[in-house]
Amino acid sequence: MLRGTPFHPRTAALCQAHNWRRWAGCIVAGSYELLHDREYFAIRTAAALIDVSPLYKYHVTGPDAELFLNRLIPRDVARCAVHQVLYTPWCDQAGKIIDDGTLSRLDTDAFRLTAAEPNLRWLQDVAAGLDVTIGDITEALAALALQGPASREILKRISDVPLDDLGFFRLTHARVAGIPATISRTGYTGDLGYELWVEAAQAVALWDGLVEAGAAYGLIPAGILALDVARIEAGLPLLDVDYIPANKALIEERKSSPFELDLGWTVKLDKGPFVGRQALAAENERGPEWQFQGLEIEWDSIERLYAEAGLPPGLPATAWRTSVPVYSGGEQVGYATSGCWSPILKQYIALAHLRSAWAAPGTRLEMEVTVEHRRKRAEARVVKKPFYDPPRKRAVETAP
Amino acid sequence: MSKRYDAVLVGAGHNGLVCAAYLARTGLSVLVVERREVVGGAAATEELFPGFRFDSCAHRLGHLDPRVVSDLGLGGHGLKVRRPDLAVLAALPGGDHLAIWRDPQKTAEEIRRHSPDDAARWSRFGAAMAPAVRFRGHVAVATPPELPPAASRDLLAFMELGLRLRRTGRREMTEIMRVLPMSADELLDEWFESEPLQGLLAALGVSGLFLGPRAAGTAYLLLGGLSPDAEVLRPTELVTGGMGRFTEALAGAALANGARIRTGVEIERIRTAEGRVTGVVLSNGEEIDAARVVSNADPKRTFLGLVDPTELDPDFVRKVKNIRTRGAFAKVHLALAELPRFDGATGRPELLEGLIRICPSLDYLEHAYDDAKYGGVSRSPYLEAVIPSLTDPTLAPPGQHAMSVYVQYAPYELKEGSWDADRREALGDRVVGTLSEYAPGLDGAILDRHVSTPADLEDVYGLTGGCASHGEMALDQLFFMRPVPECAQYRTPIRDLYLCGAGTHPGGGVSGTAGYNAAREVLRAGKRAK
Known part of the structure; x- marks a missing residue:
């Protein structure tokens, strides 16, 4: 139960x-x-x-709390003010993402970390030798x-x-x-x-x-079906859907680095040692093999494919979360992992992993769609995430 | 103090000194840093009471590596190894005893008193085990290959090992593979019926181990106590003047080769930058630059205590934390007014020149473990005593004696409470009580008593968990899995940091082989770097 x-x-x-x-x-x-x-x-x-x-939640306290978290995550915790929150992934030694969540600095030596998966053992392993208490709350x-x-x-x-x-x-x-x-x-x-x-x-x-x-x-x-549509519009990745945590991946190819998940901005290579830094520095040097981008699927193309089958255009009623091939010409260059019809944008959108050569915004690609039991390819365009980004998200009300 | 050393050794235990001497011999500048005032680590001789000198932790050598003795000219530095004619005297209840002599004929005659069948099998047992003992010896001196083989060198090493195994002969190979994972109990049951002989041999299989003789893999450890030659049991190797003379000889060899040794100062931290070693920081704040650091400290102490944890993969740290180091033994030192009178050995001091073992049957040993398994001290512990003052009068005042007793099982982790003064004295009483059953009147001859509990052994010698072998010698912690697969070649995930202690292959026992092997790998890496 x-x-x-x-x-x-x-x-x-x-x-x-x-x-x-x-x-x-x-x-x-x-x-x-x-x-x-x-x-x-x-x-x-x-x-x-x-x-x-x-959400899994961990309370982290102790004199070494900042040191510990700086070791855990690629972002710079020293620059996180009290009462500030950081969104962050965290990686294994090979620089592949284990989980992601938010880190709240409640006080100088007190933090709260959220995670999608149980992480206590990993947190304790990373805390080895440090004066820090980690509570699963x-x-x-x-x-x-x-x-x-x-x-x-x-x-x-x-x-x-x-x-x-x-x-x-x-x-x-x-x-x-x-x-x-x-x-x-x-x-x-x-x-x-x-x-x-x-x-x-x-x-x-x-x-x-x-x-x-x-x-x-x-x-x-x-409910979380509505939330799923909203988060795709916001371009936010979801564990187990858009990426597989490194500690659960059966093969290397299933793992993703922050760079491959468009989270390169969270990686502060010069902040000091953290788990995965060497591998991430090397990846930063050579550039990521994959990128995580937005796709806009062309309405006209969908309409045409359905018309060929004698049908009006069909659209997903809820957000989907399966792996869908993405092509350039005859070649598969990536795969979309989440997609939905955006009611507010009136646009069919998807989040996709693309080989870097095909990941630049504006690149014209094709995404597989199934029309009346037949696999077809709809035209799509690489776009920057987030798809939907209202100014009110960040705006601060100035007192009158 | 801006001198930069080619190598800094953490700890002057015997393996650290062996490694230091070998490195210094090739012209490297070497510094050994020892936190105690005396060198030797767990192989030291100390004056615990005025006039009485004891081997404070290890009291005998454990297959001393002959390469070390000859390469380093230890004889010239004062090492005298004594291999008494009598290897082990098993004291038995009711005044009887069983003596194992280096001479197999003499031993067979002795065994005959207990079982004529066992006597007939004694030499055959030795001969049957010899291929496995020899194979074990070959494995011990080699650097374990990486698994899966990372380089052609590893693949070759594997093939060489396989070939050596194959060359022992089809039947012998099968027997080796069969015996290695067995329990001491199963192996001994195949050969012997007499309880005293089984008990005496089974003790070899659990020495220092937090396992009983019915645990898998104890046969492997038992083989380590056997000789590939006719004498069946490996001769008892004692050091004249005490174990400290051995490590002093090693220190002498290291110094003669140009190494520097500093005692009474502790390495607080191994300094690293970008995943490689840059030096060490001492407890007095002093920083010493080093091209490489070789740690004689156990793997847990090294990685969990000395290295900046941010340099290590958390997965690796977890593996290190999981190395089993459950201390199983204690030491009791007795200053005696007279030679103890073991039943059946009175008037025959030559019977007490080797090891005196109290482990009258395999069941006795298993029962002793039963108590410890649940966090208690054995009600009737397995004891191994030496009285080196018998043959070396410098160790005790005239007519008096210094006796060291190894006690198993005394678990590091107690079910209730922790090791305190009361429990320490209770342990001492239990040991003296047990000994008195075999040597009546011992109690009255005791002038002074010193007890080292597993917690004391950890505090004094830095043995994590009180485990003398720096990691239990269990099947899953041996060879290419010792101490963890990432460090089985004496290298570590941190560049230029090496391990050389008992935590590495081939493990515990005062042999110097780990230190020798580590030095070889350090030098090999140095050559590659050029």
Whole structure:
């Protein structure tokens, strides 16, 4: 029996579709309604509540906490201010990604790290010889994402701290609906949004407070199907879908380095030693073999392929997460790992691993589509990620 | 102090000194740094009570590498190895004993008192085991090849090993492959019926090991105690003047070849940059530059204590952490007013010149392990004692004696509590009590007593977990897996950092072979670099 999250008493009552999905040993709502469309539009046009409690969470404290994390991740933790949050992957000694998540600096010597997979053993291995304590707080801490353009206004109504100047990837401690919580301006939607971190026992009360405050703003709960569309639009990679963690890959070819996942910007080669640095320095020197890019699939091409079969154009109803070949001429030059119809952009988009020679934005490629049981190739164009990047995502409200 | 050494050795244990002497001999500038005031590490002789000198940890050699003795001219540096006619005296309950002599005929006669069949088999056992013992000897002196073979050299080494095995003959080869992973119990049951003989031999298979004689792989260790020659059992090798004379001779050879030895100062850190060694930092803050560092410290201490952890792959660190170093023994030193009166050996001091072993049967040993397995000290421990003052009067005042007792099993990890003063004294009492059962009146002859618990052995000699072999000599921690596959060729993942201690192949025992092999690999790498 998979366990529910701390929000389960509320989410279970709301999940009309009984569309439960497994996430890290928990069940979470795939969609609350039969179709996830309304939930998606809540994220993009109002506000949505997304239960992200299954994330693995680690509390890292001790005099060597910064040293340890700087050893673990390729980003420079020394440059992470207190109350700042870093998005980061982390790698094995060969420079291949094991997992990715966010690192919050709660205090000089206290951090919180999120991960998609259990990482305690790896963290402890990396901590060998260092004066640091690593606690697995996955179940003790509930996490709730409040995402969408109205999220700030909703949160402001029930928080006891000013939020207008809380910058992108910053956090603050507050009482939300009277409940002590950490608010970080982070999320997996690429929109204005927050994530609230709260003691598991207080999760339901926090949920109720937000639902009440958000009613006037069109706040509804959203499941992970809607979240999946939003994260593809935001160009954010997903473990096990867009990359295989190095410690689970059966063969070398399945592993990805940060450079191959378009995360080269997280790799600070000159910050001092960290796990995988030598391999990453060498890769940086020769350039990555693969790149992770956006693809826009041409509407006209889709329309033509379906017309040939006597059908109107068909589009995926939900985000897909299978490996789909990408071609240039007759040659396969890559594969897409996530794709969806973007309702807000009115565009069929995908995230693809492409050999570097075919990865430049503007490159014209073809992606396989199956039309009436037959494999066809639709025209596609390499584009920069994110596909959707509203200014409100980063904007700070200046007080009037 | 800006001198840069070609090699700095961490620790002046016997392997470190052997390695230092060989490196210095080729003209390299070598510095050995030892945290204790005396050299020798676990092979030292110390005056624990005024007038009484003891081999404070190891009390006998363990197949001393003849290459080391001749290459380094240890005889010229004062080494005298004594191989007494009597190898082992097993003291038995009820006043009986079983003596193993170097002369197999004499031994067979002795065994006959316990079992005529066993007596008839004694020499045949030696002859049957000889191919395996010889093969084990060949393996010991070689650098383990990398697995899977990384270079043609490794492939050749593998083929050479295979060929050597094949050349022993079809039947012999099969027998070697069959015996190596066996338990001492299974092997001995195939040959002998008398309990005293089984017990005496089984002890060879568990020496220093946190396993009982019914554990797989103990036959392999047992073979290490056998001789490929007619005498069956490897002769007991004692050092005249104490084990310290051996390491002093090694230090003498190292110094004569130009090495420098500093004692009383500890290496606090092995300095590295970009994955390679740059030198060492001493506990007094002094920094010494070095082209390479060779660590005689055990692998755990080296990688988990001396090297910047950020230089190491966390996967590698995990493997090092997982090296089993479960201490199994303790040492008790007794200053005696008179020679102990072992039942059946009174008036025959020649019977006490070798090793005195208390392990009357294989079951006795297994029961001793049963206690330890669950975190207790053996109620009836396996003991091995030496009284070197019997043949070397410099070790004790006239008429008095210095006796060292090796005690197994005394687990490092206790089920309840930790090693403190009370438990140390209780251990001493138990050892004296056990000995008194075989040597009545011993208690009254004790002038002074010194007990080293496994925790003391860790503190004093830096033996992680109190494990003298720097990593248990179990099947999965031998040869190309010793200490971990990444370091089996004495090199380490950090460039110019080498291991040379008992944690590397061929492992524990005072033989010097690990130090010899390590020096060979260091020099080979040096040649390649040119």
